Amino acid sequence: MSKPPPPKPTQPIRSAAEFARYVGLARTTISRVLNGQPGLKAKTIERVHAAMEATGFTPNAHALHLKGKRTATIGICMEDLLTPPAVKKLVALQRLLRTRHYASLIEVLDPGHSRRVVRHFLSMRVEAVVFLGHFIEEEITQRVQELANHGTPHIVIDHPNIAGANTVTLDRARAMGLIVEHLFALGHTHFGLLGMSSSLRTVQDRVDGVREALRIRHLDFDRHTHSLDHLHVRERDFDYGRALARSFVAEKKRPTAFLALNDEIAIGALRGFQEAGLRVPQDVSVTGFNNQDICIMSTPTLTSIDQQITATAEAAADMLFAQMSPPARRRPGIHSIEPLLVVRGSTGPV
Amino acid sequence: MSKPPPPKPTQPIRSAAEFARYVGLARTTISRVLNGQPGLKAKTIERVHAAMEATGFTPNAHALHLKGKRTATIGICMEDLLTPPAVKKLVALQRLLRTRHYASLIEVLDPGHSRRVVRHFLSMRVEAVVFLGHFIEEEITQRVQELANHGTPHIVIDHPNIAGANTVTLDRARAMGLIVEHLFALGHTHFGLLGMSSSLRTVQDRVDGVREALRIRHLDFDRHTHSLDHLHVRERDFDYGRALARSFVAEKKRPTAFLALNDEIAIGALRGFQEAGLRVPQDVSVTGFNNQDICIMSTPTLTSIDQQITATAEAAADMLFAQMSPPARRRPGIHSIEPLLVVRGSTGPV
DNA sequence: CTGAAAGCGCTTACAG
DNA sequence: CTGAAAGCGCTTACAG
Numbered sequence: 001m002s003k004p005p006p007p008k009p010t011q012p013i014r015s016a017a018e019f020a021r022y023v024g025l026a027r028t029t030i031s032r033v034l035n036g037q038p039g040l041k042a043k044t045i046e047r048v049h050a051a052m053e054a055t056g057f058t059p060n061a062h063a064l065h066l067k068g069k070r071t072a073t074i075g076i077c078m079e080d081l082l083t084p085p086a087v088k089k090l091v092a093l094q095r096l097l098r099t100r101h102y103a104s105l106i107e108v109l110d111p112g113h114s115r116r117v118v119r120h121f122l123s124m125r126v127e128a129v130v131f132l133g134h135f136i137e138e139e140i141t142q143r144v145q146e147l148a149n150h151g152t153p154h155i156v157i158d159h160p161n162i163a164g165a166n167t168v169t170l171d172r173a174r175a176m177g178l179i180v181e182h183l184f185a186l187g188h189t190h191f192g193l194l195g196m197s198s199s200l201r202t203v204q205d206r207v208d209g210v211r212e213a214l215r216i217r218h219l220d221f222d223r224h225t226h227s228l229d230h231l232h233v234r235e236r237d238f239d240y241g242r243a244l245a246r247s248f249v250a251e252k253k254r255p256t257a258f259l260a261l262n263d264e265i266a267i268g269a270l271r272g273f274q275e276a277g278l279r280v281p282q283d284v285s286v287t288g289f290n291n292q293d294i295c296i297m298s299t300p301t302l303t304s305i306d307q308q309i310t311a312t313a314e315a316a317a318d319m320l321f322a323q324m325s326p327p328a329r330r331r332p333g334i335h336s337i338e339p340l341l342v343v344r345g346s347t348g349p350v
Numbered sequence: 351m352s353k354p355p356p357p358k359p360t361q362p363i364r365s366a367a368e369f370a371r372y373v374g375l376a377r378t379t380i381s382r383v384l385n386g387q388p389g390l391k392a393k394t395i396e397r398v399h400a401a402m403e404a405t406g407f408t409p410n411a412h413a414l415h416l417k418g419k420r421t422a423t424i425g426i427c428m429e430d431l432l433t434p435p436a437v438k439k440l441v442a443l444q445r446l447l448r449t450r451h452y453a454s455l456i457e458v459l460d461p462g463h464s465r466r467v468v469r470h471f472l473s474m475r476v477e478a479v480v481f482l483g484h485f486i487e488e489e490i491t492q493r494v495q496e497l498a499n500h501g502t503p504h505i506v507i508d509h510p511n512i513a514g515a516n517t518v519t520l521d522r523a524r525a526m527g528l529i530v531e532h533l534f535a536l537g538h539t540h541f542g543l544l545g546m547s548s549s550l551r552t553v554q555d556r557v558d559g560v561r562e563a564l565r566i567r568h569l570d571f572d573r574h575t576h577s578l579d580h581l582h583v584r585e586r587d588f589d590y591g592r593a594l595a596r597s598f599v600a601e602k603k604r605p606t607a608f609l610a611l612n613d614e615i616a617i618g619a620l621r622g623f624q625e626a627g628l629r630v631p632q633d634v635s636v637t638g639f640n641n642q643d644i645c646i647m648s649t650p651t652l653t654s655i656d657q658q659i660t661a662t663a664e665a666a667a668d669m670l671f672a673q674m675s676p677p678a679r680r681r682p683g684i685h686s687i688e689p690l691l692v693v694r695g696s697t698g699p700v
Numbered sequence: 701c702t703g704a705a706a707g708c709g710c711t712t713a714c715a716g
Numbered sequence: 717c718t719g720a721a722a723g724c725g726c727t728t729a730c731a732g
Contacts, residue, residue: 377717
């Protein structure tokens with residue numbers, strides 16, 4: 001750059017017309033440079049680029065879209081309760097979208113507000129909508145139906161069994177099956193369930209997994225599982241787990257293995273048992289769920305289920321792009337993610 | 351609704367013109383209903399609303415914006431390395447924006463790509479830009495300058511000392527001052543620094559805080575602090591902390607108190623010391639940073655610094671809205687967040 | 701290369 | 717209430 005830069009305009013330039021006047025070229029010419037069309041002198045191109053640098057002018061994306069350019073935007077609905085695995089999935093998914101040059105419009109979805117959020121996404125003409133997390137089943141079913149009518153692709157992550165939905169979700173029943181099988185092999189036959197009395201679909205699927213694993217061994221669910229969830233209010237998970245452990249210690253007869261809803265509750269329980277003088281895993285075994293970093297920080301380290309977050313995000317992205325690129329598939333797809341059992345120090349023989 | 355709903359159109363309706371034809375009203379009338387203008391028959395209004403329900407028609411937000419409607423969108427740049435506190439700040443901030451009816455356009459910012467990201471935000475005509483996390487100082491300084499030229503409000507969260515920037519950040523020097531004062535009161539005078547040798551501004555500020563606290567007591571920084579960071583590669587924080595603790599145990603003379611970069615490293619160190627037969631806090635004290643949930647899960651529980659995330663998000667939102675509502679302030683504002691020391695079981699008298 | 705024109709999906713006066 | 721018109725910021729033929 002040997003020439004001095006052109007003088008800065010006092011007002012920021014907001015339209016291609018103003019910008020053309022500033023550069024001293026026709027609007028049409030500016031447009032052609034911006035869109036990389038052929039038949040332009042190198043000098044002209046350079047002039048325009050230099051002026052863009054100097055002024056910071058950016059073409060209005062909304063006007064571009066009106067002229068038929070794709071929005072290249074994906075709407076993502078997040079559940080209102082952000083658990084660490086949900087955040088990780090969001091981050092992983094966003095990264096994949098980004099590599100394909102999609103922007104993400106993210107909204108947290110409070111129960112009962114999905115209609116408003118999806119309408120906003122549609123008015124923004126997003127190219128697809130992602131639902132990530134736990135939602136009210138009926139609500140999301142309706143939204144999925146509306147999006148289908150609209151011809152807008154969607155994907156539901158983590159919420160299984162939404163009618164007509166393209167779904168990617170961990171096989172939670174299988175995850176519990178893996179845990180119970182592992183504990184069977186160690187000689188356990190009576191299981192304490194910690195925090196698994198929620199009515200959320202994702203939790204019910206897990207209880208069903210335990211039920212099925214027991215059924216295969218001809219064990220009665222009610223006789224071989226025990227829950228004291230009703231004795232405590234779940235506020236902070238760690239404290240909840242600890243309180244549940246204490247209550248189990250006070251029982252005359254108690255299970256030898258404990259299956260927790262998540263890692264935090266498991267570690268709380270682990271501590272609760274230890275404080276009561278029990279050894280883990282010699283006296284009781286404990287398992288978590290999510291395989292978070294904290295699993296290696298407890299003493300002993302925690303056996304847990306890895307949700308395979310990378311695989312989940314990749315499957316979701318694949319499904320989304322498959323819908324967006326013609327010919328669009330019509331039938332809803334369901335992709336089940338295989339959980340991974342990570343055995344650590346908190347489980348051992350009876 | 352006594353009448354049967356109108357027949358579903360085979361194609362989704364994409365423009366107000368098509369929609370007007372479908373309802374059997376003039377485009378102008380549709381527009382007036384949508385914008386709640388007076389002088390319309392209740393029956394007409396109802397007809398339009400019913401048709402919107404039936405067709406799922408949503409006006410094109412991009413066209414609305416061209417006609418002068420606000421985008422009500424905020425662009426948020428996140429650092430590429432997402433730490434748990436950064437995620438919490440994002441969630442808290444998004445919640446505040448949402449209550450003010452702003453949508454969030456979120457992009458992860460890889461180093462060197464800030465220009466592209468900010469240009470995208472500007473082309474989307476966002477009403478403000480948020481930078482959240484650690485960035486390359488020079489890069490963000492330029493972006494802030496460009497945004498200022500453009501008249502677009504901004505805020506930088508967590509990255510102090512960006513020239514000309516509106517900033518909200520934890521007073522990290524003060525945080526370390528609180529920790530060192532607390533340890534002084536317990537009789538400690540020699541401090542091990544765990545993972546604090548980063549060149550990141552936020553880390554340097556913390557080291558400066560330690561330095562200042564020592565200076566006040568007329569203690570020489572180099573003589574009273576010790577680091578073995580060079581002996582290990584930081585991969586997983588927990589393992590890194592544990593390895594650092596082992597190395598300190600092997601030293602002939604070792605500090606009595608250890609200040610870790612974050613809670614994970616602190617808990618790793620805690621475990622490392624315990625495995626070597628040292629008692630915490632009887633033999634060594636350990637402190638963390640961030641006051642995450644894991645602080646109450648370790649044995650003993652971990653003394654840490656709370657970043658006051660809610661206060662941070664609120665200050666950031668306030669600053670943003672102050673810039674967006676006229677009369678816009680011109681001078682950059684800096685809001686310092688006061689850290690909170692949370693004393694737990696991992697620190698005790700020498 | 702320039703310039704005038706049409707049109708994307710809207711809103712907003714304006715005349716009927 | 718309707719209908720025709722102008723205009724928001726762009727792109728894309730089209731004639732010079």
